[in-house]
Amino acid sequence: MTLELSGITKSVGGRMHIHRTDLTLQPGSMNVLLGPTLAGKTTLMRLMAGLDKPSQGRVIWNGTDVTDQRVQDRKVAMVYQQFINYPSMKVYDNIASPLRLMGVDREEVDRRVRETADMMRLTPMLDRKPLELSGGQQQRCALARALVKGAGLVLLDEPLANLDYKLREELRAEIPRIFEESGAIFVYATTEPEEALLLGGNTATLWEGRVTQVGPTPSVYRAPQDATTARVFSDPPMNFKKVSIKAGRAGIHSAQWDTGDLPDGDYLAGFRPAHLSLSETPGAVPLSAMLETTEITGARTFLHLRHGDDRWVGLVDGVHDRDHGAQMTVWLDPSHVYLFKTDGQLARTAPYAAAA
Amino acid sequence: MAAVAESKGRGAALVMVLYLLFLMLPIYWLLNMSLKTNREILGVFSLWPQNPTLDNYRTILTDPSWYMGYVNSLTYVVLNTAISIAVALPAAYAFSRYRFLGDKHLFFWLLTNRMAPAAVFALPFFQLYSSIGLFDTHIAVALAHCLFNVPLAVWILEGFMSGVPREIDETAYVDGYSFPRFFVRIFMPLIASGIGVAAFFCFMFSWVELLLSRTLTSVDAKPIAATMTRTVSASGLDWGVLAAAGILTIIPGALVIWFVRNYIAKGFALGRV
Numbered sequence: 202m203t204l205e206l207s208g209i210t211k212s213v214g215g216r217m218h219i220h221r222t223d224l225t226l227q228p229g230s231m232n233v234l235l236g237p238t239l240a241g242k243t244t245l246m247r248l249m250a251g252l253d254k255p256s257q258g259r260v261i262w263n264g265t266d267v268t269d270q271r272v273q274d275r276k277v278a279m280v281y282q283q284f285i286n287y288p289s290m291k292v293y294d295n296i297a298s299p300l301r302l303m304g305v306d307r308e309e310v311d312r313r314v315r316e317t318a319d320m321m322r323l324t325p326m327l328d329r330k331p332l333e334l335s336g337g338q339q340q341r342c343a344l345a346r347a348l349v350k351g352a353g354l355v356l357l358d359e360p361l362a363n364l365d366y367k368l369r370e371e372l373r374a375e376i377p378r379i380f381e382e383s384g385a386i387f388v389y390a391t392t393e394p395e396e397a398l399l400l401g402g403n404t405a406t407l408w409e410g411r412v413t414q415v416g417p418t419p420s421v422y423r424a425p426q427d428a429t430t431a432r433v434f435s436d437p438p439m440n441f442k443k444v445s446i447k448a449g450r451a452g453i454h455s456a457q458w459d460t461g462d463l464p465d466g467d468y469l470a471g472f473r474p475a476h477l478s479l480s481e482t483p484g485a486v487p488l489s490a491m492l493e494t495t496e497i498t499g500a501r502t503f504l505h506l507r508h509g510d511d512r513w514v515g516l517v518d519g520v521h522d523r524d525h526g527a528q529m530t531v532w533l534d535p536s537h538v539y540l541f542k543t544d545g546q547l548a549r550t551a552p553y554a555a556a557a
Numbered sequence: 558m559a560a561v562a563e564s565k566g567r568g569a570a571l572v573m574v575l576y577l578l579f580l581m582l583p584i585y586w587l588l589n590m591s592l593k594t595n596r597e598i599l600g601v602f603s604l605w606p607q608n609p610t611l612d613n614y615r616t617i618l619t620d621p622s623w624y625m626g627y628v629n630s631l632t633y634v635v636l637n638t639a640i641s642i643a644v645a646l647p648a649a650y651a652f653s654r655y656r657f658l659g660d661k662h663l664f665f666w667l668l669t670n671r672m673a674p675a676a677v678f679a680l681p682f683f684q685l686y687s688s689i690g691l692f693d694t695h696i697a698v699a700l701a702h703c704l705f706n707v708p709l710a711v712w713i714l715e716g717f718m719s720g721v722p723r724e725i726d727e728t729a730y731v732d733g734y735s736f737p738r739f740f741v742r743i744f745m746p747l748i749a750s751g752i753g754v755a756a757f758f759c760f761m762f763s764w765v766e767l768l769l770s771r772t773l774t775s776v777d778a779k780p781i782a783a784t785m786t787r788t789v790s791a792s793g794l795d796w797g798v799l800a801a802a803g804i805l806t807i808i809p810g811a812l813v814i815w816f817v818r819n820y821i822a823k824g825f826a827l828g829r830v
Contacts, residue, residue, distance in 0.1 A: 252727050272730045279731045285724045289746035302733040346732065 202228045202263055202353040204249060204386055209258035211244055218244045220411045221258070226354075226386050231377070231402030233418060234390040236433055240407040242390035246356050249388060251275040262354070275354075278347035282359040284339035286331035292318075292342050293327040299350040313349055320379065321345040337368035348383055357389045361396070373399060394436045398422060406433045423554035428469055428545040437474045437503070440513040444470045444540075451540070453508075456486035458535035463549055469541040472551075476537035477504070477515035485532035492529050495521065506531065584807070590800035598796045613801035623798075626781035627805065629695065633770065633778065634763040636699035637706060641759045642752060644703070645710035650740070652711065653718035654726065664715070667708035678704060679772045686773055695778045698770045702763045709762070710755040717751025718744075750820040757817040764810055781806055 204226040211219040219241050226232050234242045247253040248260065251272040260268045267275060278299075286295050296317060300310045318324050321341040331339050340360060347355055357376075361369045377400060380387045391397060397404050397418055404418040406429075414421050414430040425431035431439045444451045445467050451460045453470070478485065490506035490513065497503075497520050504515035506529075515531055523529060536552040590598055591613050592606040601607075617623040651657075652664050682701045683692070691697040721744070729739040745752065771783040785802050814821075 250731060252730070272727075273733050273735060275731075276733075277731060279728065281724045281728065283722060283724055285722065285728045287725070287729070287743050289743070298734075299732040302738075343728075346728075350732075 202386060203261075204354055205261040206245075206248070206255075207259045207261060209245075209248060209255045209260070211248060211253065212256050218410055219248070219255075222412050224405065224412060224415065226388065227403075229384050229386065231380050231387045231389065231400055233397040233400055233402060233404040234388060234407060235392075235394060235397045235404050236407030237392055239409075240433075241410040242392075242407055243358055244410075245407070245412075246279070246358050246388060246390055249354065250277050250279050250356055252279075276350070276352055277354040277356060278350060278352035279356040280340070280343045280347045280358065280360045282362045284331070284336060284343055284363065286339060286342050286346070288330065288332050290330070291327065292323060292329055292331060292334070295331060295342055296323075296327075296345045296349050299346060303350060317345045317349040320348075320382065335368075336364055337372060340364060340372065344379070348379065351383070351385070353385050355383065355385045355387050357387065359390050359392065362392070376400065394422070394434050397434070404434070406430045408433055424547070424550045425539070426547050428471060428541040428547075431471050431539060431541075431547075435473050437514040437516065439471045439473055439539075440477075440511070440515075442470045442508065442511055442513075444468050446540075451535075451538075453486075453488060456488055456533070458486055458538075460540065460549065463540065467543050468548055469543065469545070471539040471541060472533060472537050474503075474514040474516040476533065477506075477513070477517065478532045478534075479515075479517050479521060481532050482534055484536065485534045487530045488533055489528055489530055492523055492525055492527050494525055495523060497522070504531070587800050587803050587807075590796060591804050593797055595795065595797050610797075613797040614805075616798050617801055617805060623784060623802065626779060626784035626802075629774070629778045630764065630770075630780040630782070631809065633695040633698040633702070633780070634760055636695055637702045637763045638756050638759040640699060641703055641706040641710045642756055644707050645714055645755065646740075646745075646752075648707070649711045649714035649718055650744075652715045654723065664711075667711055670708045671705055675705070675766065675768045679768055682769065683772050692773065693775045693777050697773045698778060698780070699763075701769045701773055702759075702766060705766075706759040706762055709758055713755040713758065714748065714751050717748040717754075721747050753817050754820050757813055757821065760813050761810060 206222055206224040209219060209222045209224075210217065222245070234245060236242050244253070248255050251260070251267065251270060255268065258268075259266050262275070286292075287298065290298065293314060296314045297310050300313060305313070314327075315324070318327055321344060323338065323341055323345060326334055326338060326342075331342055334342065340363075344357075344360065347357075360376075361372055364372065373396065376387075376389070387402075389400060401418050403416065404421045405415040406413045406421060406425075408429045413433065414426045421430065422434055425434060428439075428441065432441075442453055444453055445465075446460050446463055447465050449460055449462065450457050451468065451470065452458075481487070488508065490508040493505040493507055493512075495502055495504055500518065500520070502517050502519065502521045504517060504521070504523075506513040506515055534553075539547065539551045539554075540549040542548045589603075589605060592609045592611070593603075594608065594610055594612070597603065597607060652660060678701070682697075686692045686694075686697045686701075691700075725743065725747070726739065729743050730736075734743065765782075767780075767782045767786075770780040771786075774780065774783065781802065785799060785806075
């Protein structure tokens, strides 16, 4: 079971929502669509489901062109960010409804509903109406309905975004397990890089209607092909600084480091917030920045810094309550620095990532 | 302080009582008359019937020329409500879910239908129905009332439908529901209260409308309101029977209001009607 998007585009009212995209989802794979809001995750997903027709290109499922097929015949499953169930039916009937539509006989329906409900821990709630459940249970009911029919393609559109923190953690831990058991192609849209990393599998990063990179999640994270992907796949977003390289050395003011055999010229240096440090580490270079604000989240501190015209975010361990507006020195290990060409293409991956 | 509050409460209660009296007086007087004989109505001033009698009601319920009026009215009202809802449901769904050329204008134009007085349409309907042989049938009145009721029902239902997230439709399609099946099994239960409210307004309009129903009927489909007005000149004036007919005319409307009372506020709250 393979889903292939071949030369897909989608424009609405003259505006491009999805630029030309080729994407192949392998059988039994977990695929994460990662991108900020309005990046086109949902649009892409609706094209996969058949809820919208692409303006150009074909959708191919198992070698068959299904572009013009009705959504009812696609045999896909979809879960929305909002908890969408049929409010007038009991949880049992909610889960049973796709099976009944497929004409499965009564005993088989009952067996599969109970099995799925058990997997989603909904067994005690089968006789209730969806609106009598908690948010997490409602979403589990929606997931159960999506999984029960054994669809080959399961689309999850930010399924955890509307849940509170605790429930989100809980369900997020369950999704890989559910995925393992189902054997279907999962497509999971999210805005959060952390979620993509936790889910593993493959990640396609999206930015303004373009798929910027596709690949195994850890490698997309470690070796982004361009600055946009790096920005999307980093939370808080990656910090950037223009640097020029002369004779194999890059410099931000007095801080200089070797860049190997890159040709001379202007580059964009990028580094993740977690790689800024308040104390000197071996090989790190010092950078002077003005502290604008701090956000303290329990054991970690977000430092909002201004370096010349650039705004940076640093994420450091421990609680650091510094004076706002003060100049401070932060340390950056050059082995954590990505270098991008001025057009955004990756010039040199960060040495630490290349080694990993 | 307590005294002030108490007198304030008493003042409010007084206003309320006066208001209710004002509202209920005509209805009470109708009921009062319906239980009296003509002699008492015309002869003496009495706040309640001195010799209560049900003769007036007996007259109506046993004389076909009276009770057929109710049967006729109810027939075309129910027909009209059914047609209006059946037509308005898909129309409202289209307005709520699809964007098409001129949808907003069309939606507003629907309402303008209600701005013209019924009298404007009486003549064309009369001529049209006479020429195609629909004159003096129940369906004629039911169809004529659709002119006013379909837009109203579309307007109300659209509000309720727009309150249902589009994702429910899509989830149903993804699950494999065909459109008709989804509409009946999933969607209609969700907007049941909207259907109730729309049906109520259709029922009430059709029930109280007099001009069109009287113009388009003569004998076979004569509505009760027409029966009442036509008896005025028959043989003097039978006050008691007329009053009883009036009370019986209020009852169906009151019953319907009783059943949908919880939903009407919702219908108004959605900014429609």
